[in-house]
Amino acid sequence: MILLFAFVFGLAARQLGLPPLVGFLLAGFGLNFSGVEATELLQNIADLGVTLLLFSIGLKLDVRQLLKPEIWLSASLHMGLTVLLFIGVLKVAAYSGLSLLQGVDGRALVLIGFALSFSSTVFAVKVLEDKGEVRSLYGQIAIGILIMQDLFAVLFISASKGEWPSPWALSILLLPLIRPLMFRILDRVGHGEVLVLCGLFFALIFGAELFYLVGLKPDLGALLIGMLLASHDKAGEMAKALFNLKELFLVAFFLTIGLTGLPTWETSVVALLVVLVLPLKVALYFALSSLFGLRARTSMLSAFALANYSEFGLIVAAIGWKSGLISEQWLIVMALALSFSFILSSPLNSHALLIYQHLGRYLNRFQRARQHPSDRPLELGNPEALVFGMGRIGAGCYDSLRARFGDVVVGIEHDPLKVQQHREEGRRVELGDATDSDFWDKLRTGDRLRLVMLAMPHHHSNLFTASQLRKSDYQGRVAAVVRFNDEAEELQAVGVSSVFNMYEEAGAGFADHVCAED
Template sequence: MFIDPLAIFLIFCCGYLISRVGLPPMIGYLVAGFALSTQGYVSGPAIREIADIGVTILLFTIGLKLRVRSLFKPEVWAGASLHMLTTVLLFTGGLMGLAGAGLSIFAHLDLTTAALIAFALSFSSTVFAVKILDESGRAASLSGRTAIGVLIVQDIFAVLFLAFSTGKVPTLWAVAVLAALPVARWLFMRILNRIGHGELQVLFGFFLAFVAGAWAFDIVGMKADLGALIMGMLLAPHARANDLAKSLYSIKDFLLVGFFLEIGLAGLPSMETLGVALLLVLAIPVKTFLFFLVFTRFRLKARTSFTTAHLLGNYSEFGLIVGGLAVTNGWLSQQWLLAIAIALSVSFVIASPLNKSIDTIILWAKNALKRFETRERHPDEEPYEAGEWQIIVIGMGRVGTGAYDYFNERFGAVTLGLDFDAEMVDRHLENGRQVLLCDVTDPDFWHKLPTKGHMVKLVVLTMPNLESQLFVVEQIKKRGYPGDIAAMAKYDDEVEILKEAGVDTSFNVFAEAGIGLGSHICREREGLDILSLKAEEES
């Protein structure tokens, strides 16, 4: 069925149409599965195998992004654990209450089954959060780092559940496999140094995920998925781990189509199932508020807590994986899995526009949100103090760093860099640059600026996200800043949008890169007759 031309056409059309309205294509794959099920299509071994491969690669790539050190921050490991525990308890109580009310689909729920459903609903979507963070360019911000850390902790809980739920008892050889991991890590690190790019890198990724990870764990009685995750974790510190993960992303996304399609092929939901899904959707605000409350208890500002909570407030594809295993083992009915799948889709539909409008929502509800803040501030959110700078470069990536070094060389130490990536700020400080950690898209940042801001003569915006640039320009104008504003753009139409917003100088960074290259060559070749050199080469 998976290679049926009509099925492929429908799957693509549904995924494309859903993506055009700003939602993850996975919702379209679920819809396609429901539609195909009405035409007599059913799931089979091929689709199931494709789905399993996709899940294994997903776990391996998650492991490649895992930085163990980041998980030890209290707001991450303790916040994720506390939220999951509280959510499971509350949702279990709610489900048991509905069972006591005599509703038919809830009537056969016992405490264990209700807790299992609550556990599946406690997860947040990694795919959705990463997509939102990538689009906004804020993956390295405090809210982005916290959200990703919480997602990884949740993923570990999910994998542990998958590992122990099958009832497989590890053999004595499992000790040997675990003992060999440091040696395997040393070897694979060196192979990754020499593997190059292209198809060999992709094949090496498959070898690590399925042979060194999943297969090696499976033959000694441990869960294969756990092996894939651990193998990814072992290679996460490598400089090319992110490159390896990116080489697998498209394959992983394609194979996961089988997973979401398999859910939809289970059949159309009944009205009763739709009613359950609606009840689950109504519980999303409770889950989101619990995240907000937990993060504020760990001294994060209300704005950071609110932003992070909305990144994590939806339901998760891992919840479907947990639910699918429960159905396979006979612990849940297929109707419950369909209800969770529908609730997941609706949660994406709701969360996508909310996350895109999060700054507007925070400004509207600022006073109410601030009541939940603690007096003590998180170390990464200490009040900002500026010096007597004349040039401010906002966004210290490659373009921002180049601009900073140029200004410093020409005008002296009058330039300050700002960025919300803590690791990047630390690297710049080690290299002697004057860079501070802050989030310029936080309205509170602008209110806390010292009154000496009039000394600044030039602000340079090098953030990659247009919406963030426009927000900063608006805040600068509100403060009556009299100096010049310059901004980079990725497309020609963005140049005009920035100038209309009040930017004095805007340029297409890719077009300027060519001009910069030509200028650099001319400086390096100064004193030579280029035309004579060309004639000499032609002769």
């Protein structure tokens, strides 16, 4: 039954142009109405999915992001203001006569407001991954805020238990010291099934289980271990190796939300009221991001990614119910509000750029005159040629073009260390990630650009860049490196005029070099 409902509803959602997770949520409610109950096995699989998701995000995250004011201060201010907002809304709504809202005291209101102040880490990260924008500026800001909320969650759970984490929790601070050992293990696991097992070991044992033993949130442990491994060369490969396993386990997570309980008309009305407040929560995210100098586009996209309620609200509600602060019906309200917010947030994020095209002129009024350093336009001057990807091939292209045409070439590289190295060697290289939609929105090239060379190591990066160039007003020539013939066909279909097969051309170049020596 579980597999049948999950597949049918997931497929139906996909056919309607909605993310499959919306179908999985509806499947959970369908199973609930059919009399199916959540089993311990299903809940354990759901927990595994969440743990692996956070571990995968940690593999792509820069820990320095959390130290920025637009992350920690914005998250703190938003949580406090959102709690006050919901206290006011629920007090006013109590005059409606709904019995569920009657007799809710001040402590219960604070608890409910706190539960509704969180945004869903699972949903937001899933949306960002599906859009391929986890590494974008707005994606990093949204994830950073979610991590701060997770830290607040740890404090709340500890306080609700009446006990603090074990004194051994301080040993977690020593984890960076053993990172070299973790790197050595990664160097020796190869590229097959042992790599997958290594990822599970780091996420579930070295991360989640270790944090659980010292009284900390297990999911937070998986996230932090992933962050420690993020700078290793195999971090991206490990994330890809775990991808399908993580996606399958997350199906169980979305099903368990719908299996929380059966709604009544009163819990449905209160849940809809909570959902009606969601735009105010989103507006608050937007306002705080704008306050820190982020562009309207960045602020809007990060706010949309956080436009939902969190599964942590269910945990908070359960704690409140067990302690006698709120009735069991609030668990159903939280589950319904969470599900409704997911269903509304999915199309909102899918059409976010289209929405910005219509509202951008109005939203830009809220931008500060002094923009955040990470969100300012990327002014390249007036170059005649751009080289995307400054590895060995890209650097060779850059040097050849500069020798032929002069100092009119600019390189684009996403790795800050490589950018610094190239600059020290006298090349003009700018920091930028061509697979980030923010990059294209900020790029300023002038009107002399006539050649773009795509020398990035991954085909999908070159393909995405070529697609972005085609969508822009660029009319010049585009060339790209490929490894296989089918890659050349895909690039040519999006406007690439010249392709260079590294394997074929390298062989010809090798033969020419040997013959020239004779």
